[in-house]
Amino acid sequence: MNDSNPQQRIIRSFVRREGRLTDGQIRALEQLYPLYGVDWTDGPLDLNRLFVKPGPVVLDIGFGDGEALAAMAITHPEYNYLGLEVYRAGTGKLLRRIEADGISNLKVMLTDATEFLKAGVASASLAGVQLFFPDPWPKKRHHKRRMVQPEWLTMVADRLQPGGFLHMATDWAEYADWMLELTNQAPDFENPHRGFASNVTARPSSRFERRGLRKGHQVFDLILLRRAGTL
Template sequence: MSASPVPAGTPLQSYKLRRGRMGVERTEALATHLPRYAVPAGPGRLDLQHLFGDDHPVVLEIGSGMGDATLAMAQADPGTNVVAAEVHTPGIGALLQGLVEHGVENVRLLEGDGRELLDARITPGALAGVRVYFPDPWPKARHHKRRLVQPDFVALVADRLAPGGTLHCATDWEPYAEQMVEVIGADPRFEVSADRSRPAWRPQTRFERRGLALGHVVTDVLATQVSRP
């Protein structure tokens, strides 16, 4: 039986699902605490103020990995709320475990595709920022179309950001960094800068440390919205 055709205009999946082990503590954390931290299922637009119970600015992190950087940034900036989206259950479990252990309340979790959440459930102008740290680089040329940072994604982010909001990407794959600068810079709504010195306020991620150990160069691409769509 052949696979069902993908509807025209549907973005290609920008990640590869990977197997990972779930220890007893993470499994218990998911069973016990995820309902309190989880983004409620759709459809419909999210009421971010109701989700967090306050009117603090909200940042969406697409691909929070194992959550170490997400947790550290949330602890350092309790006045900013974070929606952390991750497709891999072990990563959600690890971050959830950290949130509970440290009593962090300004993070909500989505086990799923953050781009889909951005598209279908985030209201235009609702976000203070979008973070994309170390997305799958899809290094082979024939797979470049699967990279997350494409013109349609940049346009979607621009629509969902409040005035002055930021899109912050980081990658240890230099050709992808070049593409990010080119694609984001082509959108006149953004002012873009790129730096090979990690900002002090962004902690290293587990994936970043792995790339640095392999001799990769890390680039942070920071885009500020200077005009609304």
């Protein structure tokens, strides 16, 4: 699709505003991406072949600097994690962490997560999808850029195995309400917490979470399960 054609413009959840990369980040992308990164151009990818050991695969969308995702992969060796990001500096940072800590159940992909979910992930192939502190796009005219939309939820549900999870977190109260309202209307998901989940321990704290807390924001977690047999 051509971005410059207004009729066909893709509405993206991000704006590329990347400053200069450090030499270390450039080196990491050049030398470590071939080892711990995943290339994808089109068509469904065989996710199981990406990892050293077979295991249930969890997609982490927009890992930022990757600190929380690396911690999660280390504490959950029973899962294989594929982190998706468009931000190259953060990807370089996470590649260095994977190398330094020898994390074998974590791979990264520089890609637009929505495009990858659409064309690169087969139906019922994921054990989980996590979306932690996505860009909130607070202005009303930008709400269309939010990752969480009715059609996005339908697509995520299709890619999840029955019983698979979608875990989302945000410190933006109005986006949290938006997520709750849309997921309440999504027939493919059940919400075992009947609202926001409390006392969540499944997620290490991240830089964006701490920033929100410093500003006095409350953090909201939504954990949903893919119903069996609805699609």
